[in-house]
Amino acid sequence: MKINWNYIKAFALLILVVFLYSFSAKRHATRNLKSVEVAFTNGENLYITENAVNKLLIVNPDSVQNVSKEILVLNKLESVLDNHDMIEDAEVYLTVDGSLGTLITQRKPIARVANKKHFYIDTNGKKMPLSANYSARVPWVSNISEKEIAEIFPLLKKIEKDEFLTKHITAIDRLENGDYKLQLRTLDFEVLFGKISAIERKVDNFKAFYKKAYIDKKLDAYTSVNLQFENQVVCTKK
Known part of the structure; x- marks a missing residue:
């Protein structure tokens, strides 16, 4: 019977390759x-x-x-x-x-809750502990419990994504009736936001008011700005 040396060489080469691969893998794993x-x-x-x-x-x-x-x-x-x-x-x-x-x-905080024990709310609407390494510059939220995080979260996300709101809003307070009040960084009036609803409309109304009052140089003329009413902004003068 004629021996096919090509098959034998190929088989031997395969065994050598498998051995070298196994040896190399073992050395790599234990290194x-x-x-x-x-x-x-x-x-x-x-x-x-x-x-x-x-x-x-x-x-x-x-x-x-x-x-x-x-x-x-x-x-x-x-x-x-x-x-x-x-x-x-x-x-x-x-x-x-x-x-x-x-x-x-x-994780990225978008608000800090001033409760008995302070904590953050992150970008996913989850409770996040404070860090010993860094204090985030985010709006402070008061008078809410953990169960009310879901309620306020849509407003917090809007503030985070909106450059104008991020620049101006420093604090959010939940009132006893469930309405929300916003405090501004440099302006001496409060913003009555109402319930967490119609967020886009209320924000657009506030921006339109701010733009006109800025042009008219009347931003310092008010004590409060109420955004709760449909298609209008109700202001209280000093």
């Missing part, structure tokens, strides 16, 4: 980590520091070389980071040069 690289989306690490992220990973620059890559479970590390009060999303990965990479997206 110690070179370093930990922490990055933040938008380059911001206002509410949680790089050192705090390292501690969550149970890794720091002094001991990272002693951690074998085969003991790392990336999904578990991501879960640990995602459960942190200041983190909205985390990605954990291994780089080709043997580093552990993390990409952190922090």
Whole structure:
């Protein structure tokens, strides 16, 4: 019987490739980590520091070389980071040069609630604790409970997205009847917003009033501006 040496060579080559791949993969898995690289989306690490992220990973620059890559479970590390009060999303990965990479997206507060224990409301309408590292410059909200976060959230989102409102509104107060009152940064009058309804119409009416009063140089002539009524702004003069 004639031996087909081509088949034998091909089979031997396949075995060699599998062996080398397995050997390489094993060495790669057991190789110690070179370093930990922490990055933040938008380059911001206002509410949680790089050192705090390292501690969550149970890794720091002094001991990272002693951690074998085969003991790392990336999904578990991501879960640990995602459960942190200041983190909205985390990605954990291994780089080709043997580093552990993390990409952190922090939660973003859009209001601060002045309750018995202060807390933030974030961009998703969730309660967020204050940070020891940074104090956000956001409107203060008073006289609301946690169950009323959902009620005020549409107004807070509108303020966050609107440059004019962000510039002028510094505080929001919920009155006993469920109406809301807005306080402004530099103007000496209060804005009676009413219930959290018809937000777009009320904001448009307020902007139209502000523009006309600014042109007429009468912004200092009022004690209050009421936006509750349909298609009109009712002002109280000093």
